Amino acid sequence: MRLLLVEDEIDIQSFLRRSLDEAGYQVDVAADGKTAELLAVDIPFDILIVDLGLPDQDGISLILRLRQMGVKAPVLILSARRSVDDRVRGLEQGGDDYLTKPFALAELLARLRNLLKRNTPAAAETTRLRVLDLELDLLRREAMRGGQTLQLTQQEFVLLEYLCRNAGRVVTRSMILDKVWGMRIQPDTNVVDVHIYRLRGKVDAAGQQPLIRTMRGVGYVLKDR
Amino acid sequence: MHSAAWRISLWATLAFACGTMVVFVFLQSFVVSDIQRRSDAWLSGEVEVLGDVAQRTPKDALYGRVVGEVAELAAREVPNKPTSGESSSDTVFFLQSGSDGSLKLWVGMGSGQAYLQAIHATNILPDRPTDLRVPGFAIPFRVASIRIGDGSHIFLGLSERDELRVLRYLQLRFFLLWLLIVMLGFGIVFLTSRRTLSHVRRITVAASRIGQSDLTARVPTTRRNDEVSQLALTLNGMLDRIESSVHQLHTITDSLAHDLRSPLTAIRGKLEMLLSSTADEEHIEPIVSAIEELDRLTDFLNKSLDVAEAKADALRLTRTAIDLDESLRIMLDLYEPSMTDKGIKVSWHGSGRVAIFADAALLHRMFANLLDNELKHLPPACTLTIALRSEEDAALLILEDDGPGFESEVLQHLFERRVKGRDSNGHGLGLAFIDAVARAHGGTVAVSNRESGGARIVVTLPLASSQDQDPQPTAAAAAGSH
Numbered sequence: 131m132r133l134l135l136v137e138d139e140i141d142i143q144s145f146l147r148r149s150l151d152e153a154g155y156q157v158d159v160a161a162d163g164k165t166a167e168l169l170a171v172d173i174p175f176d177i178l179i180v181d182l183g184l185p186d187q188d189g190i191s192l193i194l195r196l197r198q199m200g201v202k203a204p205v206l207i208l209s210a211r212r213s214v215d216d217r218v219r220g221l222e223q224g225g226d227d228y229l230t231k232p233f234a235l236a237e238l239l240a241r242l243r244n245l246l247k248r249n250t251p252a253a254a255e256t257t258r259l260r261v262l263d264l265e266l267d268l269l270r271r272e273a274m275r276g277g278q279t280l281q282l283t284q285q286e287f288v289l290l291e292y293l294c295r296n297a298g299r300v301v302t303r304s305m306i307l308d309k310v311w312g313m314r315i316q317p318d319t320n321v322v323d324v325h326i327y328r329l330r331g332k333v334d335a336a337g338q339q340p341l342i343r344t345m346r347g348v349g350y351v352l353k354d355r
Numbered sequence: 356m357h358s359a360a361w362r363i364s365l366w367a368t369l370a371f372a373c374g375t376m377v378v379f380v381f382l383q384s385f386v387v388s389d390i391q392r393r394s395d396a397w398l399s400g401e402v403e404v405l406g407d408v409a410q411r412t413p414k415d416a417l418y419g420r421v422v423g424e425v426a427e428l429a430a431r432e433v434p435n436k437p438t439s440g441e442s443s444s445d446t447v448f449f450l451q452s453g454s455d456g457s458l459k460l461w462v463g464m465g466s467g468q469a470y471l472q473a474i475h476a477t478n479i480l481p482d483r484p485t486d487l488r489v490p491g492f493a494i495p496f497r498v499a500s501i502r503i504g505d506g507s508h509i510f511l512g513l514s515e516r517d518e519l520r521v522l523r524y525l526q527l528r529f530f531l532l533w534l535l536i537v538m539l540g541f542g543i544v545f546l547t548s549r550r551t552l553s554h555v556r557r558i559t560v561a562a563s564r565i566g567q568s569d570l571t572a573r574v575p576t577t578r579r580n581d582e583v584s585q586l587a588l589t590l591n592g593m594l595d596r597i598e599s600s601v602h603q604l605h606t607i608t609d610s611l612a613h614d615l616r617s618p619l620t621a622i623r624g625k626l627e628m629l630l631s632s633t634a635d636e637e638h639i640e641p642i643v644s645a646i647e648e649l650d651r652l653t654d655f656l657n658k659s660l661d662v663a664e665a666k667a668d669a670l671r672l673t674r675t676a677i678d679l680d681e682s683l684r685i686m687l688d689l690y691e692p693s694m695t696d697k698g699i700k701v702s703w704h705g706s707g708r709v710a711i712f713a714d715a716a717l718l719h720r721m722f723a724n725l726l727d728n729e730l731k732h733l734p735p736a737c738t739l740t741i742a743l744r745s746e747e748d749a750a751l752l753i754l755e756d757d758g759p760g761f762e763s764e765v766l767q768h769l770f771e772r773r774v775k776g777r778d779s780n781g782h783g784l785g786l787a788f789i790d791a792v793a794r795a796h797g798g799t800v801a802v803s804n805r806e807s808g809g810a811r812i813v814v815t816l817p818l819a820s821s822q823d824q825d826p827q828p829t830a831a832a833a834a835g836s837h
Contacts, residue, residue, distance in 0.1 A: 139617050139620075139621065141618070141621030141624075141625075142617065142620050142621050142624060145621065145624035145625050145627075145628055146624065148628060149624070149627070149628060152631075183613060210612060210613040210616035210617050210620070211609050211612065211613060212605075212608055212609050212612045212657075212660060212671075213605070213609065213671050214673070230616075231616045231617065231619070231620040232616060232619040232620035232622075232623045232624075232649070232653055233620070233623075234623075234627070235624065235627045235628075285688055307689075311685055311686075311688070311689050312685065313685070313686070313689075313719040313723070314716050314719065315719050315720050315723040316650070316653075316654045316720070316723075317723050317726075317727055318651065318654070318727055318731075319693060319727050319730050319731060320693065321689055321690055321692075321693045321730075322689075324692045324693045324696055325689070325692055328692055346630075346639055346643045347626075347627075347630050347639070347642060347643030347646045347647070348627065348630065348646075
């Protein structure tokens, strides 16, 4: 996957380049709009990350210019601004995504994956999810582990489904809040952790290999191997 | 809304009616005196002629007939005579009294004795027509007299009946005309003031909408250069200045946010990289706590800027249609396990769908703040009661607990920044933020201690009105969306 990172802050540039490298992306970096345009002409990127505050031009103008030039790759917009302006909303509706600084790396990676998935033809909607010996029937809203049915509440099932869909990848608390409860909030209490503990109590019963792992300082991951 | 137009029209009409009434009364009195003057002139002229005739006519047997004929002839030229050739014999009389006061000659209806007695009872000056009331006649006579050579008096009387009839007719005309003019005036004033006021109303409507939504709109102006369009221009000038200062504030908060968020992003990224490359449990702990501190700092930054903007009524909202009941139930679902773990009982009293038009993200953060506060400060074994009601035009969210309540010195300054209880470990923005969000939506927050102990927080938010038709109602609190 070839990725173009358009970001002028050296500090952010360097850590993003390294983490994206580690995540398996082939990263090119542009520190301003001009360079980005030149690069985009030559290289067919799969995805772009564009910061809104560029030294030579506005990030949105750059994206619109690139679109005019025929660049069809999805864009993840990074912004340190407070307000989301209407043009960004327009781009969001056009299939691009928006992330506010500062962000968790896990969230950035998840959003990149989502953008790429949107651009590939959708696979047939599955009705069953399987992670190791954990099995979810999405139609009957039933979860089984090692042949045993788990007694989950509606909300717990949705939470487990989200973890399964992202098995092997870290999900942060804000991602869980956004996707499971539909809220972009930052509680200063451990409300999400309590839900995870409860779910873990049911999924990882005594004597079984624990599936739900806590990544301290980052979030949670459902082990897939 | 028409009350002002009505009031103005009524007062203007009253003033107008009084004014025109004075003019008509003046006209009427002028006409009355003119008619009087004309009939007096006729009387004086005729009585002189009759006196002349009486003096010259020899006092023989024909005297009575000759003077009577002349008097009859004179009566035919009575002024103000009605056009219908009614007999004028009862409107005019001629009377001659001798120097001894006896009745010498009488031309008129009935016998002259009653008239003579009335003449004697009234002091009638010569050459000055005077009113004479004759018993049996409701309407007085105007009488002119002249003294002739032989010492007898000639009296010519004219009934004021026709005069009064003309005046009554005139009065009726005047009254109808007055009524017409007053009604016409009322209509004109009402329509004009309503037109002017409807422009004022349009300005009011536009101005109130500007306060709620965006500052870029302006009130309607007209090409006319009257007071109302001056008002509109002044309002628009004021809006220009408000918009520019709000824009200034946004620029400041935006650049402040940008300047702080960029280094925060870099630090957070580096910490995360460090975390992923460290396996040593001893090193993980400080990194994790640094990341958590950083997130708290970010949250604090966001809330401070929100509160600062809200205090200046400049918080930017992205409104959508929201069902408060649904949002709160999802929020409670999120907090319920934590509450239960802590031993707090939550009881929820909803009342069905409560639609408001609000910024979903801000509202969710506000609810999270309220519940975070309860979760942090309520001791175990307490009960938290949350009720949502919709009243006339507002949604009421009431949180009541049976915990220790607020400290009294804190209660007075709750909505100020950095006010917090002694044992609170937050940054003291909680209630200021809640107040800021409610205010930005045109609502209020009231905090008090219950009499039975515990705290009570009431959040009021205006209900969605029919104007807030969202073209694409987005389910803002769509749980489980993937």
